[in-house]
Amino acid sequence: MLTVQDFTGYQPTWCPGCGNWAIGAAIKTALVQLGLSPSNVFLSFGIGCSGNMNDFVNAYASHGLHGRALPVAIGFKLANHHMKTIVVAGDGDFYGEGGNHFLHAARGNHDICAIIHDNRVYGLTTGQVAPTAQKGYRSKSTPAGIIEVPLDPLGLAVAQGATFVAQAFAGDTMHLVGLLKDALQHKGFSLVNVLQPCVTFNKINTFSYYIQRSYKLPAEYDATNIQEAQKKTLELHEEKFPLGIIYKKDKPAYHEQISQIAETSLLKRKVPRNFTELLTDFV
Amino acid sequence: MEQFLWKIGGEAGFGILTTGTMFSKIVSRLGYYIFDYIQYPSLIRGGHNTYDVGFSDAPVHDLKANIDMLVCLNKETFDNHKERLRSDSFVIYDSKEFIPDGPYINIEVPFNEILTKLKGQVIMKNTIALGASLALLGADLAILNDLLKSQFKKKGEDVVRFNQQFAQAGYDHILKQHKAHIKSILLRRDNPKQLVITGNETFALASSIADCCLYVAYPMTPASSVLSVLANWQMQTGMVVRHAEDEIAVINTAIGGSLAGVRSAVGTSGGGFALMVESISFAGIAEIPLVIFLSQRPGPATGMPTWTEQGDLLFAVHAGHGEFPKIVLAPGSIDEMFKLTLKAYDLADIYQTPVIVLSDMLLSESHRSLSKDLVETQIKEYKPNRGKLIEKPDKEPYLRYKMTEDGVSARLIPGFEGSYYQSNSYEHLEDGHTTEESIERINQVDKRSQKIQTYFESHFVGPTIIGDIEKAEVIFVTWGSTKGATLRAQQELDKKGKNTAQLHFTHVFPLSEKIVAPYLTKKKRYILVENNSHGQFGKLLRQEIGVSIMEKVLRYDGRPITSEEIVQSVFT
Numbered sequence: 001m002l003t004v005q006d007f008t009g010y011q012p013t014w015c016p017g018c019g020n021w022a023i024g025a026a027i028k029t030a031l032v033q034l035g036l037s038p039s040n041v042f043l044s045f046g047i048g049c050s051g052n053m054n055d056f057v058n059a060y061a062s063h064g065l066h067g068r069a070l071p072v073a074i075g076f077k078l079a080n081h082h083m084k085t086i087v088v089a090g091d092g093d094f095y096g097e098g099g100n101h102f103l104h105a106a107r108g109n110h111d112i113c114a115i116i117h118d119n120r121v122y123g124l125t126t127g128q129v130a131p132t133a134q135k136g137y138r139s140k141s142t143p144a145g146i147i148e149v150p151l152d153p154l155g156l157a158v159a160q161g162a163t164f165v166a167q168a169f170a171g172d173t174m175h176l177v178g179l180l181k182d183a184l185q186h187k188g189f190s191l192v193n194v195l196q197p198c199v200t201f202n203k204i205n206t207f208s209y210y211i212q213r214s215y216k217l218p219a220e221y222d223a224t225n226i227q228e229a230q231k232k233t234l235e236l237h238e239e240k241f242p243l244g245i246i247y248k249k250d251k252p253a254y255h256e257q258i259s260q261i262a263e264t265s266l267l268k269r270k271v272p273r274n275f276t277e278l279l280t281d282f283v
Numbered sequence: 284m285e286q287f288l289w290k291i292g293g294e295a296g297f298g299i300l301t302t303g304t305m306f307s308k309i310v311s312r313l314g315y316y317i318f319d320y321i322q323y324p325s326l327i328r329g330g331h332n333t334y335d336v337g338f339s340d341a342p343v344h345d346l347k348a349n350i351d352m353l354v355c356l357n358k359e360t361f362d363n364h365k366e367r368l369r370s371d372s373f374v375i376y377d378s379k380e381f382i383p384d385g386p387y388i389n390i391e392v393p394f395n396e397i398l399t400k401l402k403g404q405v406i407m408k409n410t411i412a413l414g415a416s417l418a419l420l421g422a423d424l425a426i427l428n429d430l431l432k433s434q435f436k437k438k439g440e441d442v443v444r445f446n447q448q449f450a451q452a453g454y455d456h457i458l459k460q461h462k463a464h465i466k467s468i469l470l471r472r473d474n475p476k477q478l479v480i481t482g483n484e485t486f487a488l489a490s491s492i493a494d495c496c497l498y499v500a501y502p503m504t505p506a507s508s509v510l511s512v513l514a515n516w517q518m519q520t521g522m523v524v525r526h527a528e529d530e531i532a533v534i535n536t537a538i539g540g541s542l543a544g545v546r547s548a549v550g551t552s553g554g555g556f557a558l559m560v561e562s563i564s565f566a567g568i569a570e571i572p573l574v575i576f577l578s579q580r581p582g583p584a585t586g587m588p589t590w591t592e593q594g595d596l597l598f599a600v601h602a603g604h605g606e607f608p609k610i611v612l613a614p615g616s617i618d619e620m621f622k623l624t625l626k627a628y629d630l631a632d633i634y635q636t637p638v639i640v641l642s643d644m645l646l647s648e649s650h651r652s653l654s655k656d657l658v659e660t661q662i663k664e665y666k667p668n669r670g671k672l673i674e675k676p677d678k679e680p681y682l683r684y685k686m687t688e689d690g691v692s693a694r695l696i697p698g699f700e701g702s703y704y705q706s707n708s709y710e711h712l713e714d715g716h717t718t719e720e721s722i723e724r725i726n727q728v729d730k731r732s733q734k735i736q737t738y739f740e741s742h743f744v745g746p747t748i749i750g751d752i753e754k755a756e757v758i759f760v761t762w763g764s765t766k767g768a769t770l771r772a773q774q775e776l777d778k779k780g781k782n783t784a785q786l787h788f789t790h791v792f793p794l795s796e797k798i799v800a801p802y803l804t805k806k807k808r809y810i811l812v813e814n815n816s817h818g819q820f821g822k823l824l825r826q827e828i829g830v831s832i833m834e835k836v837l838r839y840d841g842r843p844i845t846s847e848e849i850v851q852s853v854f855t
Contacts, residue, residue: 010716038703044539047708054705055716060697061705062542063717064535065565071532075539075547076697078497078523083543083698104528260521266496266545267696272521275491275662279655282478283312 002037004028010055019170019196023117024053026173027088030180031059036084044073046089046098048124049198050117053088067097070105073112074254080267081255084184087114092122095151096131106160109188111253115180116153116191117170119198120205127201134239137204155233157191158226158247164190165229165247169214170197171207175243182245188253195241210241217244224248286339287468289352291412292360295323295330299356302409303334304479306416307650309426310338311479314472316652318343318767320645320843325504325588331359340472342652344616344767345846352419354412355381356394373464375415390419390461397452407449414453421467424450477652482620482642485653486550486576487512489624491520492658494667495574496545499525499533501555504588505644506578509550530558534573538562541571542706544672544696546628550576553595554585560602563637567607567731569706570684570692572631572638572670574624579643581841590841591644593763593814599639600792600823608634608734611792613641615766617651619789621658625665630742633670634734635694641791643814645843646764675699682713686726690733739795746802749773750784757781757808757853760832762788762820765812765844772849781853791820794827803830810834810852814844 007028014020031041038058045051047066054063060083064072069087077085087094094102094116105112121139122128128141132153136145157165164186168176176194183190195214197207221244222228229247255261261269289306293299300321307317315338324330337346352373355361358381361374365385368374374387377394392415394408401407413427428447435443457465480488487509490498500510514524527533533549540547551559556577566573577599581592599611610630614620624640631638671693683704685692692713695702709717710724718724750773752758757776759769766787773783786802803809803824811821811832816839821832836852838844 037700039700040698042543042697052717054707058703059705060703062539062569063705063707063709064538064569065561065708068531068535068562068565071527071535072539072542074527074532075497075499075536075541076543077539078525078536079540079543079545079547080698100528101532104532258523260517260523266521266523266540267543267698269496269521271494272519275488275519276659277519278488278491278516279478279658282480282484282653283308283476283655 002032004032007031007038007058008056009058012056013052014049015200017199018049019119019194019198020049020053020117022170022173023050023115023176023194023196024056026176026180027115028057029177030184033177034181034184041084041086042073042076043086043088044069044076046087046093048090048093048122050088050090051093067093068101069093070098070101070112070114074105074110077110077112077255078266080265081111081261082265085112086184087112089114089116091116091118091120091132092130095153103156103160106157106162106189106191108254109161109163109251111187111189111255113183113186113190113192116193117196118153118193119196119202121198121202123198123201134204150236152233152236153191153193154236154246155230158229158233162191163188163249163251164245166191166245167193167195167241167243169195169210169241169243171210172243175216179245186248188251213239214241214243217242284340284468286337286343286347287351288335288337288347288349289354289416290333290335290350290364291354291356292331292333292364293356293408295326295332297356298406298409299332299334302413303336304650305413305427305430306336307479308430309417309422310336310469311477311652312426313422313469314474315340316342316477317479317650318346319650320346321648323589331363333360333364345771348845348847352416354416356408356412373419375412388464390415390457390464392453392456397449401448401452403449407446410446410449411453414450415457417469418454418457419461419465420469421465422469424454476655478655478658479650480617480653481508481648481650482617482646483508483578483648484512485617485620486624486640486642487516488658489621490548490628491516491522492661492665493625493628494546495522495548495628497523497525497537497540497547498550499527499536499547500550501527501530501533503552503555505580505647506550506552506576508648509576530555531562534559534562537573538566538571541573542697546572546632546667548574548576550578552578552580553582553598556595556599556602561604563609564603564605564607565708566637567603567609568605568710569708570635570694570731571706572635574627574631575637575639577639577641578647579641581839587841589644591814591843592839592841593643593765593819594839596641596762596791596819597823599641606728607731608636608738609792610634610636610638610738611641612638613763613789613791614646615761615763615787615789617653618657620646621653623789625661629668632672633668633691633742634738635670635691636734641763643764672696676702680714683715684711684713684727684730686713686730689737690730691737735793738793739798743795743798744790745795745798746786746788748784749787751782752784752802752805755782755784755807757783757810758805759783759785759810759812759849760803760820761785761812762791765814768844768846769812769849771846775846775850776853788820792823794823796828800828800830803828808834810836812836812844812849815839
């Protein structure tokens with residue numbers, strides 16, 4: 001039986017009190033509880049404080065480019081769909097620089113679990129505004145306050161066809177572990193947006209801010225009802241943060257709809273050597 | 284025989300491309316070598332399209348300037364190209380539309396009257412034109428009828444016969460009205476079987492044979508047909524072909540596939556390639572094999588999308604921030620496209636780094652003859668060389684970026700139970716973890732750079748010499764697709780008593796000074812031939828080898844450089 005220790009790499013360099021610690025611990029716990037090992041998961045990391053988890057978690061992994069963790073994961077999954085594939089990135093990385101990939105991965109229902117650290121600032125570059133920041137938020141890049149309204153990750157995911165959309169709070173690790181396990185077991189594109197205070201650069205969206213404004217979705221909430229889900233996503237604009245599975249739907253994943261990899265993965269396929277038929281196009 | 288040049292022109296959107304390809308296939312099946320070239324505006328309808336087919340009993344490297352038979356489906360075709368006609372050129376036209384004003388062999392074909400009589404659509408003018416052309420050249424309709432049958436058989440026997448009668452009408456008209464003008468030069472001859480294939484199709488075919496498993500692209504002229512051809516073949520090849528949302532997704536998806544252990548490739552033109560550049564650097568430091576097909580068109584920015592240029596050489600060579608090894612191959616003919624594509628996949632695996640196959644519109648979209656036997660032999664015999672790819676570690680702990688003499692470390696396919704590692708875009712230790720330590724940085728930079736030396740020793744190939752370099756008065760220096768026009772220029776110059784040689788480069792970057800310099804430092808007259816305005820390969824030679832070539836033949840109006848221009852350069 002594996003333990004969290006098997007997944008534990010280097011000592012993290014995150015700031016004391018940062019929400020990343022809880023998210024990192026929750027990811028490792030969820031993987032252990034699902035019986036996975038560092039050899040049968042693939043983690044694709046973005047660039048940022050969250051991406052730095054690459055050195056702190058043991059697994060097959062890619063620490064790629066800012067904004068591009070998702071397409072790397074898509075390619076990996078197409079080549080070897082037997083590996084559990086996970087994206088770990090931050091809000092600026094995933095919703096800003098890589099926003100286009102997010103929209104299209106959701107509509108493709110790629111079997112990838114995206115765990116997004118949403119702290120509403122750029123931590124690693126010392127505190128500029130992120131696309132999820134509240135309108136008016138003052139930062140190094142927006143001294144007069146950001147003009148845009150916040151990007152709505154959950155609403156976008158639901159609208160674009162993601163089949164598992166959830167929100168968690170880094171201050172409640174046990175709840176986060178449960179949601180991550182559900183997301184990792186879901187077949188198709190899952191988004192877990194984790195609200196995470198940045199203790200160094202964000203003095204507004206603090207632990208107490210989220211404790212006051214977040215709430216767990218009640219047991220009677222029907223996550224399969226897309227209209228209800230869309231209503232929930234709009235609460236962002238009232239600074240209310242529902243926690244739990246916002247939306248869930250069973251649909252075939254992208255790789256399941258490619259007939260040439262129905263039986264074996266691309267990696268394990270038998271090499272075809274009869275291309276003579278192709279030549280008929282050229283005579 | 285001298286090259287014979289057949290050319291058809293008409294309004295865009297009315298089947299010129301299909302007709303030109305059919306003509307190429309017919310003459311190829313009759314035992315001749317072909318080279319064709321299409322000119323079309325970046326429009327779907329309303330512009331002017333032309334299609335040239337040059338054929339001969341010897342391989343055709345380049346199209347000649349004079350037109351031997353001009354098929355005018357509209358007056359514009361005649362007006363635009365009459366300066367390339369001579370008194371013995373055929374001009375096929377319909378007197379309902381215009382009458383050629385010149386001393387040519389004017390062949391009236393009543394396209395409109397035939398269409399009305401047989402209740403045909405405008406597009407069937409092409410079939411009439413093919414029938415008439417074949418009659419004038421002394422061929423029969425057997426192959427054309429066969430091609431029409433394959434094209435329309437899904438729609439039923441009646442549709443096949445309906446189309447075939449237009450070919451017959453064009454053919455019969457010539458026999459009845461212009462019998463005296465028939466020039467029987469297209470007689471069936473014995474020739475080893477040739478494929479009629481474009482550069483893009485050749486890249487696609489060779490990629491399939493090389494066991495490329497994942498091809499990712501976003502459509503961009505003139506590379507788009509690689510995507511459509513490979514997508515169409517997925518059931519036969521088992522390849523997964525993905526049209527992603529943008530070129531950044533394209534290259535990162537291919538990187539993901541390659542990381543997982545399968546051969547992966549992308550294809551694009553200059554603009555899309557520009558979007559991929561950051562990720563090329565990622566593949567460089569993370570040591571991920573990748574084949575990038577870059578088909579050039581005239582830039583900057585959107586430029587002239589459907590025309591040709593060799594304007595992205597230096598961009599390809601320097602693509603990616605930071606310092607890392609990268610191999611750039613530039614085929615100059617269809618055979619070279621086939622062989623170098625196979626080699627590109629091996630080199631990417633052997634050196635675990637990006638390999639760029641550089642094409643251009645001329646090479647990508649022109650059909651040429653490719654020996655069927657060569658292809659079939661490779662289908663049977665080609666075995667991928669995956670380099671140091673391993674399925675399990677040879678010893679523990681496994682170190683992804685282990686220091687080695689040749690600069691290449693064993694690459695473990697992810698998923699092996701008991702191991703794990705990360706591919707890292709940050710500078711890293713041998714085990715893949717991030718580092719900022721001075722010594723570790725130097726070690727890893729040196730390790731990656733060592734691959735260039737290993738490549739020079741093991742796989743770099745210097746220029747191909749065409750002609751006798753010692754006897755030559757003039758040495759042409761070419762790379763990529765200018766090879767063909769230069770070859771034809773050499774043949775013409777030979778007739779004029781000028782002895783020439785050509786140094787043709789396919790392995791354009793990196794360049795081994797030791798291997799290349801001896802060819803370029805003889806006391807000879809060197810002329811650089813490039814389809815761009817800056818003489819980019821000349822600059823690269825100066826940078827890498829330290830030689831300057833002062834004489835240049837450059838063309839940058841979007842048209843391929845011609846042998847006539849090259850011949851002229853020798854006498855000026």
